[in-house]
Amino acid sequence: MNLQSNDFEIFGIAPAFAVDRAALDERWKALQREAHPDRHASADAQTQRQAMQWSVRINEAYQRLKDPLKRAAYLCELHGVAIEAENNTAMPAAFLMQQMVWREALEEAGSAAAVEDLADEVAAARRAMLAQLQVTADELHDFAALAGQVRALMFVERFAHDVEARLDQLGQ
Amino acid sequence: MALLQISEPGQSLDPHQRRIAVGIDLGTTHSLVAAVRHGVSECLPDLQGRVILPSVVRYLDPQAGGAGRQVGFEALAAQIGDPANTISSVKRLMGRSRAQVADVDKLSYTVVDDQGMAVIDTVAGRKTPMEVSAEILATLRYRAEDSFDDELFGAVITVPAYFDDAQRQATKDAAQLAGIPVLRLINEPTAAAIAYGLDNGAEGVYAIYDLGGGTFDISILRLTRGVFEVLATGGDSALGGDDYDQALADWVLQAQGLGPVADAAERAALHREARRVKEQLSAHAEVVFHTEVEGRPLNQRVRVEDFEACTAALTARTLAAVRKVLRDAGVGKDEVQGVVMVGGSTRMPVIRRAVGEFFGREPLTDLNPDEVVALGAAVQANALAGNSREGDLLLLDVIPLSLGIETMGGLVERIVPRNSTIPTARAQDFTTYQDGQTALALHVVQGERDLVADCRSLARFTLRGIPPMAAGAARIRVTFTVDADGLLAVSAREQVSGVEASIDVKPAYGLSDEQIATMLQDSFSTAQQDMAARALVEAKVDADRMIAATRSAVAADGDLLEPAERAAIDRLVDALQALLPAGSAAEIEAATDALAKGTEPFAAQRMNRGIQQALAGRKVEEV
Numbered sequence: 050m051n052l053q054s055n056d057f058e059i060f061g062i063a064p065a066f067a068v069d070r071a072a073l074d075e076r077w078k079a080l081q082r083e084a085h086p087d088r089h090a091s092a093d094a095q096t097q098r099q100a101m102q103w104s105v106r107i108n109e110a111y112q113r114l115k116d117p118l119k120r121a122a123y124l125c126e127l128h129g130v131a132i133e134a135e136n137n138t139a140m141p142a143a144f145l146m147q148q149m150v151w152r153e154a155l156e157e158a159g160s161a162a163a164v165e166d167l168a169d170e171v172a173a174a175r176r177a178m179l180a181q182l183q184v185t186a187d188e189l190h191d192f193a194a195l196a197g198q199v200r201a202l203m204f205v206e207r208f209a210h211d212v213e214a215r216l217d218q219l220g221q
Numbered sequence: 222m223a224l225l226q227i228s229e230p231g232q233s234l235d236p237h238q239r240r241i242a243v244g245i246d247l248g249t250t251h252s253l254v255a256a257v258r259h260g261v262s263e264c265l266p267d268l269q270g271r272v273i274l275p276s277v278v279r280y281l282d283p284q285a286g287g288a289g290r291q292v293g294f295e296a297l298a299a300q301i302g303d304p305a306n307t308i309s310s311v312k313r314l315m316g317r318s319r320a321q322v323a324d325v326d327k328l329s330y331t332v333v334d335d336q337g338m339a340v341i342d343t344v345a346g347r348k349t350p351m352e353v354s355a356e357i358l359a360t361l362r363y364r365a366e367d368s369f370d371d372e373l374f375g376a377v378i379t380v381p382a383y384f385d386d387a388q389r390q391a392t393k394d395a396a397q398l399a400g401i402p403v404l405r406l407i408n409e410p411t412a413a414a415i416a417y418g419l420d421n422g423a424e425g426v427y428a429i430y431d432l433g434g435g436t437f438d439i440s441i442l443r444l445t446r447g448v449f450e451v452l453a454t455g456g457d458s459a460l461g462g463d464d465y466d467q468a469l470a471d472w473v474l475q476a477q478g479l480g481p482v483a484d485a486a487e488r489a490a491l492h493r494e495a496r497r498v499k500e501q502l503s504a505h506a507e508v509v510f511h512t513e514v515e516g517r518p519l520n521q522r523v524r525v526e527d528f529e530a531c532t533a534a535l536t537a538r539t540l541a542a543v544r545k546v547l548r549d550a551g552v553g554k555d556e557v558q559g560v561v562m563v564g565g566s567t568r569m570p571v572i573r574r575a576v577g578e579f580f581g582r583e584p585l586t587d588l589n590p591d592e593v594v595a596l597g598a599a600v601q602a603n604a605l606a607g608n609s610r611e612g613d614l615l616l617l618d619v620i621p622l623s624l625g626i627e628t629m630g631g632l633v634e635r636i637v638p639r640n641s642t643i644p645t646a647r648a649q650d651f652t653t654y655q656d657g658q659t660a661l662a663l664h665v666v667q668g669e670r671d672l673v674a675d676c677r678s679l680a681r682f683t684l685r686g687i688p689p690m691a692a693g694a695a696r697i698r699v700t701f702t703v704d705a706d707g708l709l710a711v712s713a714r715e716q717v718s719g720v721e722a723s724i725d726v727k728p729a730y731g732l733s734d735e736q737i738a739t740m741l742q743d744s745f746s747t748a749q750q751d752m753a754a755r756a757l758v759e760a761k762v763d764a765d766r767m768i769a770a771t772r773s774a775v776a777a778d779g780d781l782l783e784p785a786e787r788a789a790i791d792r793l794v795d796a797l798q799a800l801l802p803a804g805s806a807a808e809i810e811a812a813t814d815a816l817a818k819g820t821e822p823f824a825a826q827r828m829n830r831g832i833q834q835a836l837a838g839r840k841v842e843e844v
Binding site: 078086087088090091101104108109213216217 | 240374404405445448450545548601604605606607615616617641642643644645646702704705
């Protein structure tokens with residue numbers, strides 16, 4: 050294993066969408082215990098530089114592996130399928146319809162309670178999509194289809210972010 | 222007779238092999254130094270047995286035979302007699318320009334601007350905030366060296382969690398001036414968590430609620446077997462105990478039917494009395510407020526309920542920040558296993574009750590809120606120096622404010638989002654805006670808002686020597702690296718040519734507390750306004766790009782156009798140009814669309830010509 054190893058290799062886990070989050074967190078802390086610059090604060094400059102590079106690389110892998118969307122996108126990349134979210138915005142009509150309904154609901158939501166209801170609905174939709182992603186990745190091994198589902202999930206996460214911004218605004 | 226020292230059984234190192242490492246809380250009003258001795262973290266006292274050092278430095282007149290300076294209690298005692306040369310609250314000036322210091326004219330000493338940095342005019346010459354802080358740090362260093370009769374190996378110095386890059390850098394510079402090797406800068410709430418967690422063997426998710434005199438920090442941490450993982454940090458850097466005094470004073474004036482107090486001395490007396498009454502109300506149900514306004518005595522009965530009612534909005538603001546940081550951490554309040562109270566203002570019962578009700582559990586107040594930060598820093602210093610037997614302590618902290626870069630139209634592209642675990646490196650690819658562009662000006666900013674103008678500018682640098690290419694063809698990778706102290710370095714590299722530029726971000730000033738507070742707050746309340754502003758900026762960028770592209774196309778291939786066609790295109794360009802200064806986003810977008818439509822046939826003709834030329838070129842090559 051070296052700095053060029055892929056995220057899954059660095060964390061010593063099988064490259065799959067399903068990840069045991071508790072084990073991942075545990076592994077992250079174990080790796081940082083070795084690599085973190087604080088562990089080498091009284092070492093020579095060369096060692097400190099190495100520690101910094103490793104610690105940064107471990108944090109990079111961790112933030113990608115712990116986030117389901119980034120993890121799925123990374124799996125696609127490892128299998129040679131580009132996500133190309135900027136150039137590929139084609140989505141099924143029903144999905145786009147749903148997005149529009151949500152956007153309207155957010156615009157019209159007057160109370161924090163109404164926004165929270167919407168947040169719950171979006172969270173439920175997101176959970177369903179993640180379950181779908183897992184089947185596509187780990188059972189069907191269809192990474193082209195996975196890329197499409199990742200793009201759809203990006204829309205949903207962006208919307209969830211807007212809902213959250215609205216909740217902040219309402220001071221909740 | 223000198224006493225012989227006998228070391229404790231089980232202590233790993235001989236006292237003379239141990240490295241002397243201390244934790245320093247460099248505070249706005251007072252500072253402390255602590256160290257781990259015999260396995261216990263404790264604050265080191267001065268010769269009079271006092272652990273607190275007032276953060277006050279007085280410079281003496283060299284002409285009058287004054288010998289240098291006074292630091293701490295001595296300087297504090299001299300402040301009334303020599304206000305102009307006695308510097309207090311210098312922490313507020315660290316990493317700032319004069320304009321960024323709140324109420325700079327109300328300070329008792331003179332602050333001037335020197336190349337973008339706030340500096341202080343004294344009888345002994347101009348002093349930078351770093352120099353003044355260095356006097357305080359050096360005093361603590363001598364105290365530690367006298368305590369151990371040995372040289373200092375290094376120190377961990379604490380900073381408020383919301384401190385930006387410039388303020389952290391200024392703190393590090395001050396330590397350097399004081400001859401202190403900095404093992405690490407750590408955040409104050411995190412230091413408090415270490416002191417608390419290690420004392421109590423705590424496991425699980427903890428909230429650190431830190432309400433000081435002028436600032437409020439809230440951090441959420443997960444503690445697991447010696448690992449202190451900061452999940453999120455936030456707060457409101459313009460909210461503290463001083464605001465509670467102000468609210469009480471305002472309420473008293475209102476109850477007496479009085480307006481604002483004009484006389485400065487009476488105003489000062491009013492605030493002093495407000496603080497006294499506030500503190501008394503922590504132990505009594507009712508206190509009489511005595512002061513003088515316009516020479517007439519004022520007596521107002523204040524009940525606890527009155528105080529709580531007139532400060533309820535302030536307490537609510539802290540809880541709004543708590544909700545926000547819980548959301549950032551992805552943690553529900555029922556998952557929080559303990560709430561640690563830090564800072565003198567958390568002595569107010571109303572705060573303890575509000576926090577207790579919010580989390581549904583009694584907050585933890587068993588540590589001295591003044592000492593807890595230095596005690597935690599000492600534990601970390603001991604571990605960093607390699608003295609620690611447990612060796613298991615690991616701190617995984619985060620960056621408090623997002624870092625980004627300015628893109629076209631004054632928008633911020635966020636590169637490192639707030640609450641990213643440090644150290645971290647993040648890269649983002651950018652491209653050029655114009656054909657043949659050979660340089661790229663990079664502007665590094667910190668903050669949560671979408672517009673550059675609303676964020677703090679940290680540094681500017683230029684990547685030069687990019688080979689001329691068509692707009693959008695260059696691939697410039699900008700990498701932000703944030704080290705374990707939370708300090709930023711930026712590099713840029715053009716991927717095709719390999720041209721590179723980099724900078725250690727070391728500006729002469731930083732964010733003011735008020736600016737950060739406003740920035741954080743505005744990002745709560747003006748998200749809507751931001752979106753509208755963003756839409757307008759984007760519309761203008763698109764319009765500019767469209768006008769430039771059309772003009773260059775007409776210049777290159779204008780011969781393809783009939784005079785009437787050319788006149789039509791010119792009219793569309795002029796119409797769009799005229800809208801730019803004052804038009805709405807929708808109007809500009811509509812005019813941009815009209816120009817795009819109007820130039821469609823021309824674009825098709827140009828494309829044909831281009832393809833023909835390319836074909837012709839190939840034929841020549843083939844021949």
